[in-house]
Amino acid sequence: MTLHTNLINFGRGQPSLSLLPLSAWRTATDHCLAQGDAALLQYGIEEGDAGFRHSLAQFLSRRYVIPVTAAELVVSAGASQALDLVCTRFARRGDTIFVEEPTYFLALEIFRDHGLQVVGIPIDEDGISIEALQHALVHHRPAFLYTVPSFQNPSGTTMTAARREQLMAVSQAHDLLIVADEVYQLLDFGTAPPPPLAAHCHSARVLSLGSFSKICAPGLRLGWIQGAPAPLHTIMQSGVVQSGGGLSSFVSGVMRSCIDLGLADAVLDGLRPVYAERSAVLCRALRELLPAVTFVEPAGGYFVWAQLPTVRSAAEFLPVARAGGVSFHAGVRFSSGGGFAQHIRLSFAHYEAPELEEGVRRLARALTASAA
Numbered sequence: 050m051t052l053h054t055n056l057i058n059f060g061r062g063q064p065s066l067s068l069l070p071l072s073a074w075r076t077a078t079d080h081c082l083a084q085g086d087a088a089l090l091q092y093g094i095e096e097g098d099a100g101f102r103h104s105l106a107q108f109l110s111r112r113y114v115i116p117v118t119a120a121e122l123v124v125s126a127g128a129s130q131a132l133d134l135v136c137t138r139f140a141r142r143g144d145t146i147f148v149e150e151p152t153y154f155l156a157l158e159i160f161r162d163h164g165l166q167v168v169g170i171p172i173d174e175d176g177i178s179i180e181a182l183q184h185a186l187v188h189h190r191p192a193f194l195y196t197v198p199s200f201q202n203p204s205g206t207t208m209t210a211a212r213r214e215q216l217m218a219v220s221q222a223h224d225l226l227i228v229a230d231e232v233y234q235l236l237d238f239g240t241a242p243p244p245p246l247a248a249h250c251h252s253a254r255v256l257s258l259g260s261f262s263k264i265c266a267p268g269l270r271l272g273w274i275q276g277a278p279a280p281l282h283t284i285m286q287s288g289v290v291q292s293g294g295g296l297s298s299f300v301s302g303v304m305r306s307c308i309d310l311g312l313a314d315a316v317l318d319g320l321r322p323v324y325a326e327r328s329a330v331l332c333r334a335l336r337e338l339l340p341a342v343t344f345v346e347p348a349g350g351y352f353v354w355a356q357l358p359t360v361r362s363a364a365e366f367l368p369v370a371r372a373g374g375v376s377f378h379a380g381v382r383f384s385s386g387g388g389f390a391q392h393i394r395l396s397f398a399h400y401e402a403p404e405l406e407e408g409v410r411r412l413a414r415a416l417t418a419s420a421a
């Protein structure tokens with residue numbers, strides 16, 4: 050087999066460099082600095098700058114198509130950091146939490162950092178199984194449930210509106226805090242998912258985590274937590290938030306300009322068709338070159354979650370694939386219970402069409418080699 054030096058790594062859940070909005074960010078930075086406000090470089094308030102949160106609320110009201118106010122928003126340094134804060138403030142070492150099965154593998158690492166006991170609740174094509182959730186609630190009293198409701202990482206699944214309603218009913222009945230990681234909510238390929246769980250933050254116990262990582266640029270380390278006053282207050286009492294004078298102050302100042310100048314909308318509207326096209330290319334190549342592989346074509350987000358029927362363990366197959374010049378994340382990494390041995394997660398965000406196609410060709414060759 051040929052050894053490839055230019056690995057095509059479908060594991061990369063990040064945009065290609067060409068998609069990062071360097072020029073928009075430069076315009077926004079110039080605009081922001083031209084206002085001559087030195088307070089931008091000062092410690093800020095815990096919830097984040099009021100002007101930025103006002104602009105963010107307008108952006109979200111427009112894009113989520115639900116009313117969002119600045120008072121519901123606290124600035125974070127991205128969804129990962131927000132999740133870490135949620136663990137610090139709403140759970141204690143040894144507590145049980147619920148996650149979807151499968152779930153975002155790095156969230157599992159954050160929960161491990163906090164010494165949390167993770168219980169997986171299965172999902173189907175409509176999102177989390179309410180029956181399984183209710184059954185699990187008979188045996189456990191979790192500190193919270195972590196869900197990625199739209200274009201889930203890794204499965205691409207979107208929770209239906211009916212399932213969201215049922216989840217909210219369970220949350221209310223059991224006083225269960227729902228931590229909704231909604232970083233892909235705005236990244237649909239043409240058909241919007243149901244409104245975010247953020248829409249329920251006043252009627253149910255919901256904290257919604259948002260981020261500019263997927264809709265603008267991950268290096269900004271800028272996101273937000275949306276919720277009712279009481280849980281937001283709990284977040285703001287964090288030592289890190291108090292000591293730091295809020296989070297990501299300068300970047301949020303520049304993002305305010307980015308939103309006010311219409312650049313944030315333009316960047317997002319530019320990304321969606323690109324990802325839609327990349328997803329279509331990857332799925333077409335999989336169908337043509339690997340017809341036995343099963344997957345559901347995603348309607349948004351970053352990922353294709355595929356099952357390799359001829360492979361017993363995708364983790365064991367990975368070194369063979371890498372030797373053949375292609376990589377991915379094995380499904381078992383997304384499981385809290387060692388499941389999904391035959392699954393792989395392929396990201397289409399990082400590569401252009403020819404590399405996506407070449408990656409699938411290499412995958413097909415490696416699968417043939419491993420079967421021989």
Ligand SMILES: Cc1ncc(COP(=O)(O)O)c(C=O)c1O
Binds near residue numbers: 062
């Ligand atoms: C579900 C999910 N949450 C959070 C993150 C990370 O978000 P951030 O860059 O805002 O920390 C990712 C990135 O892949 C993700 O897929």
